[in-house]
Amino acid sequence: MNQTPIYKQYHPKWYRKRVSTYWWTQQWSYLKFTLRELTSLSVAYFVVIMLLQVAALNQGPDAYTRFQEWLKTPVAIVLNVIALFFVLFHTITWFNLAPRAMPVRVGGKRLPDWMVAAPNYVAWLVISAVVAWLIVRK
Amino acid sequence: MAETITVEVTRYRPEQESEPTFESFEVPLRTDWVVLDALNYIKDQVDGSLSYRWSCRMGVCGSCGMMVNGEPKLTCATFLSHYTPGPVRVEPLTYFPIVRDLVIEMTDFLVKLRSVKPWIVREDEKPLSEGEYLQTPEQLDDYTQFSMCINCMLCYAACPVYGLDEHFIGPAAIALAQRYNKDSRDQGSEERLDILSQHEGIWACTFVGECTKVCPKNVDPAGAIQQYKLTATKEWFKDFLMPWRSR
Numbered sequence: 185m186n187q188t189p190i191y192k193q194y195h196p197k198w199y200r201k202r203v204s205t206y207w208w209t210q211q212w213s214y215l216k217f218t219l220r221e222l223t224s225l226s227v228a229y230f231v232v233i234m235l236l237q238v239a240a241l242n243q244g245p246d247a248y249t250r251f252q253e254w255l256k257t258p259v260a261i262v263l264n265v266i267a268l269f270f271v272l273f274h275t276i277t278w279f280n281l282a283p284r285a286m287p288v289r290v291g292g293k294r295l296p297d298w299m300v301a302a303p304n305y306v307a308w309l310v311i312s313a314v315v316a317w318l319i320v321r322k
Numbered sequence: 323m324a325e326t327i328t329v330e331v332t333r334y335r336p337e338q339e340s341e342p343t344f345e346s347f348e349v350p351l352r353t354d355w356v357v358l359d360a361l362n363y364i365k366d367q368v369d370g371s372l373s374y375r376w377s378c379r380m381g382v383c384g385s386c387g388m389m390v391n392g393e394p395k396l397t398c399a400t401f402l403s404h405y406t407p408g409p410v411r412v413e414p415l416t417y418f419p420i421v422r423d424l425v426i427e428m429t430d431f432l433v434k435l436r437s438v439k440p441w442i443v444r445e446d447e448k449p450l451s452e453g454e455y456l457q458t459p460e461q462l463d464d465y466t467q468f469s470m471c472i473n474c475m476l477c478y479a480a481c482p483v484y485g486l487d488e489h490f491i492g493p494a495a496i497a498l499a500q501r502y503n504k505d506s507r508d509q510g511s512e513e514r515l516d517i518l519s520q521h522e523g524i525w526a527c528t529f530v531g532e533c534t535k536v537c538p539k540n541v542d543p544a545g546a547i548q549q550y551k552l553t554a555t556k557e558w559f560k561d562f563l564m565p566w567r568s569r
Contacts (some may be wrong), residue, residue, distance in 0.1 A: 197336040197421075198419035198421060201420075214530065217530045281548070284542070285545070285551070
């Protein structure tokens with residue numbers, strides 16, 4: 185842009201209010217947004233758990249058993265339940281946003297939002313079922 | 323129903339105050355009155371020095387956007403009766419510098435808007451003799467929603483990203499860029515890509531989604547930005563995989 189002669193950035197007579205550091209606490213919708221951003225920590229937590237599990241497996245049966253035992257402690261269970269709750273929140277809100285980012289048109293008409301969101305849920309359920317089957321089968 | 327309602331209005335008179343204050347007015351509470359009617363009543367009957375912008379009073383011009391009880395609203399479409407028993411607090415749109423009372427400085431938005439070339443860009447115009455550029459109803463439908471924007475800037479006042487980063491191009495400007503990108507007659511999407519795909523363009527947006535919630539015209543700027551993120555990513559991959567490709 186080269187035509188901004190009238191615009192003075194810090195005009196002394198204008199009043200500019202500084203945005204508070206705690207802006208995200210001032211409105212429920214902002215707080216919900218911030219919580220959603222924080223759910224990524226739970227995602228990261230599960231990635232770390234998984235990596236630790238693989239590392240324990242690599243160290244041999246003893247280390248793996250010890251890790252499994254730790255996973256059964258109340259602390260680990262509580263942590264996992266909290267993290268799972270946030271990961272579910274993250275996933276569901278993410279899938280619900282999909283239709284906004286990807287309006288799909290079929291035959292010149294925009295598909296209703298649920299038809300764009302639904303395949304995500306179906307894929308999630310199918311993949312979860314396959315993973316569960318791999319883990320549970322003897 | 324009470325006969326009057328208290329309206330608390332931001333006053334900022336730079337020649338006498340160093341920061342804004344509130345002034346309360348008692349305004350007749352009529353069922354058919356909107357917040358703008360209350361401001362007009364104050365200006366006509368109580369204090370003629372109150373400054374604010376308005377024009378069409380029917381949700382078309384986009385001039386009368388203000389914060390009503392903390393929410394960005396078109397004051398011509400916000401009924402007083404909705405806020406009984408009151409008080410109703412009317413403030414200038416947040417995140418913009420205040421010039422006087424309820425009047426904000428909007429040059430920043432106008433400069434950003436112009437930077438995304440919100441008009442039909444043609445590489446070559448076809449001669450008049452060939453007639454107009456035709457469009458099917460489906461092609462029209464592609465961008466109609468984004469064309470409803472009235473530049474009222476409520477979305478900017480709702481966007482914490484704009485509040486924290488004044489360089490962010492912002493919701494309306496990006497939605498209007500999309501309005502032309504999606505127009506079958508337009509050929510300017512590559513020029514706009516360079517501006518929109520900067521950090522201060524679409525990537526600053528963290529999808530808070532408030533812009534869409536406050537939009538009085540259902541433009542869905544948040545949707546426009548996310549859709550454009552997809553487009554920009556695809557373009558980047560194409561450039562990465564086929565560097566010889568001329569855009």
